[in-house]
Amino acid sequence: MNDNLDALFKPKSVALIGASVKELSIGNVIIKNLLHYQFRGPVYPINPKVDEIRGLKAYPSIQDVPGEVDLAHIVIPPPFVPEEVENCGKKGVKAIIVNTAGFKEMGAKGQALENDFLARARKYGIRVVGPNCQGIINSDPAFNAYCNFTFTYPNPGHISVVAQSGGVGAVIMQAFYDMGIGQRMYASNGNGSDVSITEIISYYGKDEETRAIVLYAESLENPQEFIAIAKQVTARKPILAITAGRTDKGAEASRSHIGGLAGNISMELIYQKAGILTFSSQEDLCHAAVALSSQPIPRGNKVGIITNTGGPSVIAIDELVSCGLEIPPLSKKAAKTLKGTMLESASVRNPLDVVATAGPGHFRSALEVMMKEPQFDSIYINFVTPPFVDCENVAREIAAAAKAGNKPIVCNYMTDKQKWGGTSEILKQGEIPCFDFAETAARALHALVRYNQIRSAKVGSVKKFKDVNRAAVRSILHYALSHEREVLTATEVYGILEAYRIPVAPWKVVSGVQEVVSAATEIGFPVVIKADSESIIHKSDVGGVAVNIQDAQEAAAVAETMKRNLGGDIKFFVQQFIPKGRELIIGAKAVKGVGHIIMFGLGGIFTEVLKDVAFTISPVSDTEAIRMINSVKAAPLINGYRGEKGINRAKTIEIIRRISMLGTDFPMIRELDLNPLFATGNEICVVDARIIL
Numbered sequence: 001m002n003d004n005l006d007a008l009f010k011p012k013s014v015a016l017i018g019a020s021v022k023e024l025s026i027g028n029v030i031i032k033n034l035l036h037y038q039f040r041g042p043v044y045p046i047n048p049k050v051d052e053i054r055g056l057k058a059y060p061s062i063q064d065v066p067g068e069v070d071l072a073h074i075v076i077p078p079p080f081v082p083e084e085v086e087n088c089g090k091k092g093v094k095a096i097i098v099n100t101a102g103f104k105e106m107g108a109k110g111q112a113l114e115n116d117f118l119a120r121a122r123k124y125g126i127r128v129v130g131p132n133c134q135g136i137i138n139s140d141p142a143f144n145a146y147c148n149f150t151f152t153y154p155n156p157g158h159i160s161v162v163a164q165s166g167g168v169g170a171v172i173m174q175a176f177y178d179m180g181i182g183q184r185m186y187a188s189n190g191n192g193s194d195v196s197i198t199e200i201i202s203y204y205g206k207d208e209e210t211r212a213i214v215l216y217a218e219s220l221e222n223p224q225e226f227i228a229i230a231k232q233v234t235a236r237k238p239i240l241a242i243t244a245g246r247t248d249k250g251a252e253a254s255r256s257h258i259g260g261l262a263g264n265i266s267m268e269l270i271y272q273k274a275g276i277l278t279f280s281s282q283e284d285l286c287h288a289a290v291a292l293s294s295q296p297i298p299r300g301n302k303v304g305i306i307t308n309t310g311g312p313s314v315i316a317i318d319e320l321v322s323c324g325l326e327i328p329p330l331s332k333k334a335a336k337t338l339k340g341t342m343l344e345s346a347s348v349r350n351p352l353d354v355v356a357t358a359g360p361g362h363f364r365s366a367l368e369v370m371m372k373e374p375q376f377d378s379i380y381i382n383f384v385t386p387p388f389v390d391c392e393n394v395a396r397e398i399a400a401a402a403k404a405g406n407k408p409i410v411c412n413y414m415t416d417k418q419k420w421g422g423t424s425e426i427l428k429q430g431e432i433p434c435f436d437f438a439e440t441a442a443r444a445l446h447a448l449v450r451y452n453q454i455r456s457a458k459v460g461s462v463k464k465f466k467d468v469n470r471a472a473v474r475s476i477l478h479y480a481l482s483h484e485r486e487v488l489t490a491t492e493v494y495g496i497l498e499a500y501r502i503p504v505a506p507w508k509v510v511s512g513v514q515e516v517v518s519a520a521t522e523i524g525f526p527v528v529i530k531a532d533s534e535s536i537i538h539k540s541d542v543g544g545v546a547v548n549i550q551d552a553q554e555a556a557a558v559a560e561t562m563k564r565n566l567g568g569d570i571k572f573f574v575q576q577f578i579p580k581g582r583e584l585i586i587g588a589k590a591v592k593g594v595g596h597i598i599m600f601g602l603g604g605i606f607t608e609v610l611k612d613v614a615f616t617i618s619p620v621s622d623t624e625a626i627r628m629i630n631s632v633k634a635a636p637l638i639n640g641y642r643g644e645k646g647i648n649r650a651k652t653i654e655i656i657r658r659i660s661m662l663g664t665d666f667p668m669i670r671e672l673d674l675n676p677l678f679a680t681g682n683e684i685c686v687v688d689a690r691i692i693l
């Protein structure tokens with residue numbers, strides 16, 4: 001990783017290989033954009049057939065350019081790209097944006113061309129963005145670099161965007177523009193052949209003027225590296241990401257779109273692991289970015305509300321509360337002060353309804369008192385602009401309070417923005433995040449609170465258990481692999497679990513009916529008898545599970561029946577019967593480049609019908625294990641409910657961490673399923689497990 005991307009984002013001169021006189025061409029639009037955005041340095045169109053493009057002198061080749069070239073766009077057809085990269089190398093170009101499409105995403109031939117130009121770029125130490133991308137923008141007035149073929153000209157600001165998809169990037173850029181919100185840097189890196197999203201995130205992380213980073217990615221080249229870097233960045237400033245490809249269909253679409261693999265859930269889990277704020281709605285993400293790039297981070301989830309209209313505060317409260325925010329009452333002292341300063345008709349409580357006729361003085365007092373109340377971490381304002389009120393001065397009070405205080409403010413600003421242009425401008429200059437609807441403002445405030453929770457959450461520790469027997473597991477796995485078996489036998493599975501000290505119900509694997517009876521007697525009745533065969537995946541579906549077997553006679557009868565129904569050569573898995581407890585499920589699934597995804601949930605219908613399970617990426621720390629347990633909807637059943645005792649959480653956490661370690665130690669475990677574990681009283685043990693290599 002090399003995050004010095006100055007040549008790319010801070011170019012002093014730009015050349016365009018494939019510049020064109022045709023107005024409707026990328027080779028022309030980029031020059032138009034550089035000129036329109038008032039790029040600070042020289043622009044060199046490269047085209048051997050013409051003398052001039054858009055009033056600029058054109059050069060037959062990059063080598064003919066008189067001055068130095070920091071950055072070159074290449075917009076010519078793929079077969080000619082490698083040679084031009086070579087020419088750029090000879091000229092001393094530092095960075096290249098390959099806008100042209102038709103490389104990796106088009107198959108083997110395209111991949112070969114991509115490899116060819118990349119090798120040449122590396123030879124000269126040139127960094128490459130793309131191919132198949134828009135390019136970059138830097139709104140810093142020292143550069144005004146619009147090295148991009150889109151159409152939105154962002155004003156300087158504090159939000160930086162990186163998008164694998166130019167379409168999503170452009171729509172987000174336009175959304176900020178429409179809200180009157182400035183932006184700092186922008187990058188659409190397409191195939192990401194060289195400069196990676198991770199490097200760009202790291203670069204934005206170090207850029208002082210960038211206060212919030214917006215990310216859109218469908219896949220990541222090196223997820224573990226991304227997590228490590230993004231974690232460092234999110235400790236300093238928020239990263240906001242859209243989770244795309246969550247559904248299977250969505251994943252298919254993104255796969256064919258960019259040629260990368262989008263894991264359905266793995267992207268979301270990668271973001272979670274890195275401390276990134278995720279959004280399923282682009283609109284919510286944009287609103288949150290506006291708040292996060294302008295406001296201080298609240299220290300908690302308690303909100304003070306000031307409103308000059310009733311209904312919107314009802315809607316705001318619904319949204320705030322459903323997001324998990326709290327609306328604590330005013331202190332007695334504050335209420336007393338406000339009784340003296342508010343209008344007669346005002347409602348002095350939280351929400352504080354200053355009423356529609358409230359003027360600047362009323363808002364000032366309301367803001368002063370609310371900002372000082374220690375039990376409020378943030379201030380939510382509903383501000384409608386009554387024509388009979390000095391709204392500009394109300395706006396000035398809001399802006400002044402935001403400047404003086406250290407608590408974030410969000411505002412549901414309800415007005416005709418053209419008629420109240422002066423008021424709007426004052427709020428804008430004061431960097432007050434304004435939203436058209438109460439619920440949008442509430443959700444933006446929630447994002448501020450979420451970021452505080454992420455930033456202040458303890459990372460926890462990953463435990464390396466010393467009492468495990470790696471050698472035993474290694475030899476079991478090697479034996480199975482050397483026999484080209486993917487599905488492990490029950491003996492192997494339980495052998496592995498025991499080697500990692502994961503508690504299992506006492507068991508025995510035997511062949512004949514008579515052995516079933518002796519095994520059951522040895523384990524002690526009541527027992528469970530299961531059919532053990534590689535070809536049976538869901539044992540209970542085929543009558544391969546008989547529970548609560550009371551004695552030798554019943555055991556023999558059950559074994560006879562299974563033999564008859566499931567084939568004479570099946571083996572039997574005899575296990576202690578565990579009287580009913582809570583059924584849990586814990587699993588691990590290998591994801592390329594990520595490690596293992598670890599799953600936790602309540603078993604049975606909670607898993608199968610309600611899909612009430614939680615995931616995280618290994619290695620799982622203690623805090624992450626706790627978060628998983630607490631985040632399932634059925635958590636109250638786990639923690640104890642109405643007199644019913646909860647399960648042993650410490651043991652559950654330990655099993656999750658041991659499974660996580662097993663996955664880390666043995667990456668060849670593709671899938672591992674403990675389904676179910678039984679939690680009875682203080683004990684937990686596995687009663688069914690499967691491992692696939």
Ligand code: ADP
Pocket residue numbers: 505528530537538539540541545547575576577578579675676687688
């Ligand atoms: P499969 O998942 O292949 O159908 P299981 O071994 O999970 O087979 O058994 C099916 C169900 O039988 C379990 O979900 C559990 O409810 C019950 N069961 C299995 N083993 C035991 C046991 N040792 N004690 C009590 N109940 C059990």
Ligand code: MG
Pocket residue numbers: 675676688689
């Ligand atoms: Mg099962």
